[in-house]
Amino acid sequence: MPTKHHWTTTPITADILRGALDTERTANGVLPHRLPASARAQCTDGQLAMVEAQPSGVRLVFRTRATAVELDALATKRVYRGAPPRPDGVYELLIDGRLAGQASAVGGNTLTIDMTAGTAEQQPGAPDTLRFPDLPHGVKTVEIWLPHNEATELVALRTDAPIEAVPPGGRRVWLHHGSSISQGSNAASPTTTWPALAASLGRVELINLGLGGGALLDPFIARAMRDTPADVISIKMGINVVNADLMRLRAFGPAVHGFLDTIRDGHPAAPLLVVSPLMCPIHEDTPGPAAPDFTTLHTGQLAFRATGDPAERASGKLTLRVIRDELARIVTQRATEDSNLYYLDGRDLYGAADFDELPLPDQLHPDAAAHRRIGKRFATAAFTANGPFADRSS
Structure with a gap:
């Protein structure tokens, strides 16, 4: 009964x-x-x-x-x-x-x-x-x-x-912004997206501003992050800027500086980690825009392809390699005056060897197994004793 x-x-x-x-x-x-x-x-x-x-x-x-x-x-x-x-x-x-x-x-x-x-x-x-x-x-x-x-x-x-x-305050708050991969595309469930896994391992409260197709250095997102209470902050940027063919190198660098400036207006001393794109072979050396590859639909899988011309890098078109170099340069420059600013190469989370073992099913997004791997690696890189997000309160 x-x-x-x-x-x-x-x-x-x-x-x-x-x-x-x-x-x-x-x-x-x-x-x-x-x-x-x-x-x-x-x-x-x-x-x-x-x-x-x-x-x-x-x-x-x-x-x-x-x-x-x-x-x-x-x-x-x-x-x-x-x-x-x-x-x-x-x-x-x-x-x-x-x-x-x-x-x-x-x-x-x-x-x-x-x-x-x-x-x-x-x-x-x-x-x-x-x-x-x-x-x-x-x-x-x-x-x-x-x-x-x-x-x-x-x-x-x-x-x-x-x-x-449950009153807030028991754990530190991690505020993260990124693309569809950060939102959890192809993850198996909400607690197994890579940020959710990393937050669990790091024992922090997650606010996930991973936005599919929306990590485009928009000022209104930077202002939202500025105004959101947080103890540690990360931004994973680059892939959507290439996907959308949104800007050239001349605009990208100042946009990154402006985004970071705005976050720092509200969080002047919080540990801030800039993460560059994961390995994504179609865009490593080929600019966007990305476009759906409808020829794969008969297999039950929608895939994507890069439609840009690699020769256009000379005129400022962006690829993932170009973006990683620029992000590393910007963080190195700013870190001389901002001791709480850090850089993480996205290929340390998912690189060429990972692509060989766990390829991107649609050429853009990792699968559920790769989400688990990325989450564990991020937690190790960011939250352990020597990481930028280590809890040093005790």
């Missing part, structure tokens, strides 16, 4: 939500945003609007004696016309830091994207109930990590015992 629960419904408010910089009250519930409204107002790009509302690193956190938890959620599923179906987003429940359950929301809104025509059309759907039963008795800290790649409106949270917020 099924257990009869006496449910308590708790409003979803900022005190139980971590990793979001803003929330929006919708007709259905609460939509977490990873960029504040002031930043969203300064860019009308549909890609950025889509990815910043995908709650990578965002989680509900509370203390409770509950043995059953239910979350009503309205997911927005992406469908790429002509491509194989995408897997459903994963919601993960952790108890005292350990995985205790996974679920996916069925139905929901559908966003159909036609990459050839450059159009997107959304069809409304209904919320689903995610159930996490049979949790252990006793007081515990519960976290529900939201999908890293699927927007979700939080409609209702129910538990069979009251909950209370």
Whole structure:
């Protein structure tokens, strides 16, 4: 005979939500945003609007004696016309830091994207109930990590015992900005994106501003980082600038300086780590833009290719090698007056040997196994005793 629960419904408010910089009250519930409204107002790009509302690193956190938890959620599923179906987003429940359950929301809104025509059309759907039963008795800290790649409106949270917020401050806060790889593209779940893994190993609270296609040195993102409380900060930049063929070398260097200047306005002494791009053979020596390679769709895998001309590097077009050299030069220059500024070559996280062993399935994004490797290597490079993010408070 099924257990009869006496449910308590708790409003979803900022005190139980971590990793979001803003929330929006919708007709259905609460939509977490990873960029504040002031930043969203300064860019009308549909890609950025889509990815910043995908709650990578965002989680509900509370203390409770509950043995059953239910979350009503309205997911927005992406469908790429002509491509194989995408897997459903994963919601993960952790108890005292350990995985205790996974679920996916069925139905929901559908966003159909036609990459050839450059159009997107959304069809409304209904919320689903995610159930996490049979949790252990006793007081515990519960976290529900939201999908890293699927927007979700939080409609209702129910538990069979009251909950209370967990006050912040127990751990240092790590603020990270990067591209789709940092957001978690091709990772298996929200707690196994490389930043989530690195945060767990480094015992820090993650705010993940990894934005698919959106690491473009936008000033409004730098201002959002400036205004967000954090103890340690990293920015992983370069691949999207090449993908989008957004700027030339003349503009790139000053844009990096400006981005760093803005962060330093709000965090003058926090350890700040600049990470250059991972190994990505199609763009090592060939400029962008990147374009979908639709010839691979029959294999069930959408891939990408570089469409630039390597000869155009002479006129300032950017490649990953050019960007790594420029980032290393800028950090070396600035570090003479900024002793808390550091550089990490992305190939130390994923390099040529890793590509041979764990190739990029679509030529741009690492797979789930590579995410795990990158997360462990970043934690070792950044959070251990000699790393820039080592905890020296004790």
